Amino acid sequence: MSSAPKDASGRSGRVGAGTTRAEAAARHILALAEGRGAGVRLGTKEELRAQCGVSVGTFNESLRLLQARGVITVRPGPGGGLFTAEQSPMVRLGNSVLALDAQQTDVAEAVRIRDALDPLLIEDALWHASPADIADLREKLADMRRAVETEDPVAFVHANWRLHARIAAISPNPLLRSLYSSLLDLIESHTLAVQPFGDRPLGEYIADRHRLHGALVDALDRRDRAEALRLVHAHNTSPEAADAPPARLPAQP
Structure with a gap:
């Protein structure tokens, strides 16, 4: 039988680094x-x-x-x-991604696939986001802002992923939601630290990323398709684009 995880009481099993x-x-x-x-x-x-x-x-x-x-x-x-549960083809696909996580697959590839799915999710959000969805996205942005203010880059990255997960939740496409959520889970489970880019101060970087995501939510609120797609392209293709660059994602031991 599989070994059980270790709780705060010190009972059987052990949780690997980066795994809750x-x-x-x-x-x-x-x-x-x-x-x-x-x-x-x-x-x-x-x-x-x-x-x-x-x-x-x-x-x-x-x-x-x-x-x-x-x-x-x-x-x-x-x-x-x-x-x-009865597993549909969609669920089996999601579980195959989770299985790759357990095998410590190349996280850079997961980030690349996630970035490729972002425009599809933005298109869905432009069509389907309700006022309640936008309000919830702004709450996630507030979490990011607090992380900027407290100069906590790890909290910022996790708040950022919660924002992306919330955007994904707007999509009416269950396959797209499931795959994207699985990729986020994989990336997050392998993130052990956040480090600055070159000589640029990390606080300055995360502040810029917060502004970019704020502008993206504003564009979704206005149903401004051209601006939303421009921003998500900038989000994924600028020299410092990724919210969790592969260089900062050592695999679990």
Whole structure:
């Protein structure tokens, strides 16, 4: 059986660098589900939480990850618990990306593919973003701004990815959303540090990136297609374009 992740109490297993306990617990459940048909009972929530050695809150976060990826279903009541889900071709594609993550694939390629998908997501956001979506994007921008003000580049990068994930969530295309989310998960799981570009101060760089993303959200709010696509092109092709350049993404040991 797969080794369980280590909780704060020091129970069985160990979490690798760059992997949260929730992600490690999700991988443990995923290993239990692999190779089984749809509808197979894996155990009760409490049984599996105890196997993973994590808190209730952490385990619930793991369940949200697995349910979002279409790996499991949770059934309440007597005889309930965690069951393997019927996997559509879309879910299998998402899980193949997650499998690459576990194999420590080239993160630079994940960044490149993510950048290639950005214009598709921007097109969808231009058509489908609601006022509530725009308001939520501005909240994510505020998180980025606070990271700039506190000169916390790691918090900035994670807030930036939350903004991109929220833009992706606007798309009505489930395949595009699933693939993009999987790529973000892969990139984030391998990000161990944030370092400056050459001689340029890192604080200046993240402030510029915050302004660029703010302008992008403004363009989405105005439904300004030309400007939004110009900004996402600048976002991905300028000399300092990537929010998480490959040079800053050492693979997990």
